[in-house]
């Protein structure tokens with residue numbers, strides 16, 4: 372069983388299961404593969420790839436776009452179950468891809484179960500210590516300027532990647548792994564940077580050195 376954590380748009384991010392899968396220290400360079408799923412915002416793709424490289428220093432690769440997996444469709448709300456998307460990514464995209472981590476990226480609405488809610492819309496879902504995550508720009512983009520939507524999306528991407536790299540939610544506001552705790556607007560207040568303890572965690576657990584930034588130079592990620 373893997374542990375899944377969602378970043379909810381309107382409520383706290385949630386953990387679904389409790390058993391973390393230990394992830395071995397990466398012997399090879401980490402390659403994060405981005406796979407567009409269903410309808411997606413093509414202009415955001417290079418931005419999230421630069422955002423991943425900026426924060427983690429990882430190589431990214433763009434995989435061919437795929438249709439949303441039919442098994443993930445949640446008919447009552449006409450949206451897509453993030454847990455089923457992760458299963459699809461692990462079973463049908465990751466094998467033989469050469470990728471260390473795969474991230475689905477879509478502008479379709481995605482959801483998961485957050486008791487007592489059977490189906491709860493979310494910004495993203497990542498497996499703690501796993502290999503897959505999915506991020507939707509749907510909720511991050513509603514009613515805001517494109518630059519703000521892009522910044523939110525980059526922050527969510529790096530948050531979900533943090534889960535995949537083994538991190539749970541930290542208690543500190545201002546850190547990438549801080550919980551969205553109530554509203555997507557929480558994300559707007561976050562600088563989008565790893566805090567020193569988060570950087571140390573990733574470096575120690577994956578035997579890598581990752582960039583240290585004092586401020587987020589958004590220009591280099593949004594429009595270099």
Ligand SMILES: [Zn+2]
Nearest residue numbers: 376377378384
């Ligand atoms: Zn989270």
